[in-house]
Amino acid sequence: MPRASAADAAETARRVLETATAHFAEHGYAAASIDEIAHAAGVTRGAVYHHYDSKPRLFAAVAAAQQHQIAEAIIAATADSSDDTALRDGSHAFLDAITHGVASRILLIDGPAALGWEQWRRLDAEGPEQELRTGLREAGIAPALVDPLASALSGAMNELALWLAARPDDAAARRHAHRALDTLLDAVTPQP
Amino acid sequence: MPRASAADAAETARRVLETATAHFAEHGYAAASIDEIAHAAGVTRGAVYHHYDSKPRLFAAVAAAQQHQIAEAIIAATADSSDDTALRDGSHAFLDAITHGVASRILLIDGPAALGWEQWRRLDAEGPEQELRTGLREAGIAPALVDPLASALSGAMNELALWLAARPDDAAARRHAHRALDTLLDAVTPQP
């Protein structure tokens, strides 16, 4: 007994996604149950499986949405950056964006395990890491080192984000995290 | 019907641990089944649950064993390093050690999700990251930046390890990974 027209269906899917985001963030991927997500969203598991084929797919949708938000924040922050400062501006924007939402910490932790490393890697290779690589190239890094350095810096920022997420509302910690990031970026960019 | 005396019991536990390591490495934490691990080790699930209370505990034991091996490699590599070179020597040893075993990639991926971030953090805060922090302090890093920089560098090396693990038997990639690591270390150590 569908109460939903095509427009309402999209609303249902959106509500499920939102609820799933909260549950994955609070309980982690493994402990989050589709049954509970469905119940909290006011539908049955049938509806969830109708819109998202499987639990990994649902998680992938949640993760993609989070990445989209972060990517937009980076784009906004680097809109009026020069080529010289884009990498630095984008990196700081990334750190702020990923530590802002509640879900980010869980996404960084559960992402690889839930989706498998391959798929996870593809997901953020299309995302912020791509901009990282172009930033490194523009900074004059040797081509052979661009890939490993991008991975390394990405890992550094992710771990920095987790470190920061464990210290919420700690302004000093946030300052120190950004200074630590700057220290690492000094190694790969023409220094100001 | 126990066939094992106290000595054989330790052997059983060891065999289970070894088998579990292989299964976690091959299938990942979630997809690895205790039933299959027990069967492959030649015991029943009862034996596994007798020696290791739960699946997370079993995984924790596996992870701890891996970390122990890595820590020993680092200690061996920095045994005759000066204070100035200990950080660099230890970091390169870490990268080699963690990419050597088959299990490392899965451990880096499944660790946080399986044990929860808190416990995971404690596990490797007691491990290599502690030495990282002392290395950073000896390198003259500002005290407030030691913690976030240690996290960042740890994340960088882990991601570098995953990047390398995806390119096995690629000598050039290994060289480039080590050069990328050196580049980052240049930012925090007195340069050679």
Place this chain on the structure above:
DNA sequence: CTCCTTTACATACAGCATGTTTGTAACTTG
């Protein structure tokens, strides 16, 4: 306007995995 297909769910079911409980035989200790 009617029919017919497709959409958007709800419900029931099957299968597997964890963890717990119960049972039991060997080993150890007094």
Place this chain on the structure above:
DNA sequence: CAAGTTACAAACATGCTGTATGTAAAGGAG
């Protein structure tokens, strides 16, 4: 040698995913 503890085995309970089936409303075709 007797009694308690150890080291398992086997059966059971529970929960979760995914699938199969049912169904009412939307929307287009004629």
